[in-house]
Amino acid sequence: MTDTLLPNQTTTRLLSAQGLVLDEPTLINTEIQSWTDESGARVRFIESHGLPMVDVQLVFKAGTTQDTDYPGLAALTLYNLDEGSAGKSASEFAERLESLGALFEKSSRLEYSTLTLRTLSAKEVLDPALALFTDLVARPDFPATGLEKVKAQLLGQRAGLEKFPPIRATAEVYRHLFAGHPYGTPEGSSEQGIAAITTDDLKAFHGKAYSANNLEISLVGDLSREDAERITQQLSQALPQGWAAAELPPLPTPSPGRIHIEQPGASNVMALALPMAVPADAPAQLNLILANEVLGSGLNSRLMQALRQQRGLTYDISSALNPLRVGGLFMVRWEVAAEFVDASLQLVRQTVQDFIEQGPTAAELLAAHRQLTGPMLRNVAQNRRLAALLGEMGYKQLPDDYLSTYLPRLAALTPEQVREALQANLDINMSIEVSVGPAADQKPLPPVPADEQ
Amino acid sequence: MNALARRAAGLLLGTLCLPLAALAADVQPTHEFILDNGLKVVVREDHRAPVVVSQIWYKVGSSYETPGQTGLSHALEHMMFKGSAKVGPGEGSRILRDLGAEENAFTSDDYTAYYQVLARDRLPVALELEADRLASLRLPADEFSREIEVIKEERRLRTDDQPGSKAFELFRAMAYPASGYHTPTIGWMADLERMKVEELRHWYESWYAPNNATLVVVGDVTADEVKTLAQKYFGAIPRRAVPPSKLPLELAEPGLRQLTLHVRTQLPSLIYGFNVPAMATAKDPRTVNALRLISALLDGGYSARMPARLERGQELVAGASSSYNAFTRGDSLFLISATPNVQKQKTLADVEKGVWQLLDELKNTPPSAEELERVRAQVIAGLVYDRDSISSQATTIGQLETVGLSWKLIDSELDDLKRVTPQDIQNAARTYFTRERLSVAHVLPEESAHE
Structure with missing residues (x-):
């Protein structure tokens, strides 16, 4: 491991680095206000008057895990919201929104469906923009023509996705690791499911999953608390009421496995994943965030050192955590020439196993902390990213002081605490290993040049 | 349109008009000053978070280049990461990364710019590193011979192997018959093949002068703070005559x-x-x-x-x-x-x-x-x-x-x-x-x- 923290000779050559306190975490004092409104929607609000604009994000527990009887229903419901609402056609709706300069986006995930509105904060713009947004979320018409159009789009999208090796590899991991659980259908739809769905199904799904009680609202921008309360109240009162998604069943007992998907291509896309029994709101997530940074983030991570810097096996290798409500997974991804599929897999396995056993060094933790500071600061410096962070805090059920305590809490973690969290939550013997690409005769690892050892 | 007609049009548009008065009231405090050596500094305050972005912009880019020497501005941008008096090749980037900063650079027809985004208390490091490479770029020959291969590969990947980019490059060459805008920023391959580090040194010495640059700092800072820092790190770099440039x-x-x-x-x-x-x-x-x-x-x-x-x-x-x-x-x-x-x-x-x-x-x-x-x-x-x-x-x-x-x-x-x-x-x-x-x-x- 090369130590790349500010070397002493540099600190003396750089005037500006002298006296710089690097290990004191940067203070984030972004204040979050939160409340639950009368309809049961949870609201998180950051009052920010620097710019005359407002970002709204709605997160419904209406993701693909909620539609296992009709795979595709969650996505089709979301994508049909702007096909016509409150008597306005899709193009009338777009025209009105655009004449206010407002922007609308939507996305469907495993556990959540997200809708965002960005608008200027002047009342003459804000009020009509919110009224349109409310119509769209609360009063969809679900015309049959829209459903047919969106079905064709979704089928086309599905066909393309499965051919894309990185998506295929990830999908195989979820299918295997979470077989029999709602997390086990990562693409969130099936051709039969899509074909069977009617506009009545959309209405029924909307009537439940888009309930105020099933909603986390984020608001960031040029609003008073009073305005924020009024806006969110109006929105949540217009929604269906009284339904909330049930907690998902616990994760199935994992079984390790090795999957190869034969596909033509220049190289193999690889994935190695471990299940994590720890839910998204557990305090141990912070320890795992730090651990993941050391192991698989950036040019100096352990995995990058082992595969790229020392052996030139791959251009990029990284790891990521996907914390979900009832557990989640840790996954390493890389690309490698077909003849090194097995050898690289063995090397990744060994690197992960060593890391779980030994944990990080103090120097590695310090570097990881510094590496995590920058993105966090850049997130809180932008309203749009703040709104997304609030949404994430909502669906992960994180406390209001999460942003202000994030960096100090990371800084306080010791190598032992991180190692304990690794050992408690990750087991290398439970790994799912996937390769997608052409098969070839396997070769041993290339030797490490002497000066790298 | 006369004033009366304009007002009538405004009434006609009525409810559709955006309330621009409300926007104008929210202009953020922005300050400008020029150091004695000609470096122009613009500071815009944005106090939403303890973060700052520093960018330095040089008035040089591919539209300044002459036939046979295309790609010089962009190649010089790459070499700006290869060491100056206080840091070795790649060292500045390592220091910034250890400080949690995001940094990079970009070159266009009209400009070459370098930036860092970082916690407010680390701004001095970004400015010192930036001033150092403005004053004392090393341009080592061995680094150049490696880097020009990287640039050729970048050209292959981003232009020659990208049908859309390749078509647009040729389109621009046709659409700008008279001006330097027909030159692709990355340079023609034949010019990359014959580029010499001495040409880069000449390009650097010609255009990288404080009086040919603008420093822009936006974020959780005040004009006074930036003025002190800019003077401290950039103030001693001498003004130099810059070649005349035409629109x-x-x-x-x-x-x-x-x-x-x-x-x-x-x-x-x-x-x-x-x-x-x-x-x-x-x-x-x-x-x-x-x-x-x-x-x-x-x-x-x-x-x-x-x-x-x-x-x-x-x-x-x-x-x-x-x-x-x-x-x-x-x-x-x-x-x-x-x-x-x-x-x-x-x-x-x-x-x-x-x-x-x-x-x-x-x-x-x-x-x-x-x-x-x-x-x-x-x-x-x-x-x-x-x-x-x-x-x-x-x-x-x-x-x-x-x-x-x-x-x-x-x-x-x-x-x-x-x-x-x-x-x-x-x-x-x-x-x-x-x-x-x-x-x-x-x-x-x-x-x-x-x-």
């Missing part, structure tokens, strides 16, 4: 130019470019703002004319876009590109006809007040949304200053856009959408070359 002016009416290219692509596509002025060269800025709004009329969102008519209405195109960069140092291009809807058996000739219908309509009939207000609202709101990012604020300021305009436009352009009338739109369309100003490219799949 890249184009021929007004070069005549219709056509190009047919066969590249490795699945679908044919069409590129149109009209030679038009930009903010720095236009006689009347209203013309330029009219062109900006025309681009939005054609391509600004779901209800704009190209998606509504060509894509959904006539099902003529699979996709179409328009763009116009008003903030260049010299003259600009108004661009339209489109891909025919081959599922409906549409050809490039059909698409051309459809595009000309839209352009002729703009020339014959001014847009309705309602439509103009809709696209104006989008453009103006988009400019406000851009300010959400301190980096995009700094980029706007840096670009304006570097192309010879003032950063003050960032705060006044909302009003300028508001003054554009439907008649201005029609006038601009009539003046500029002519065959004498037009370059056309037909980009076709390779196999059709043998048909």
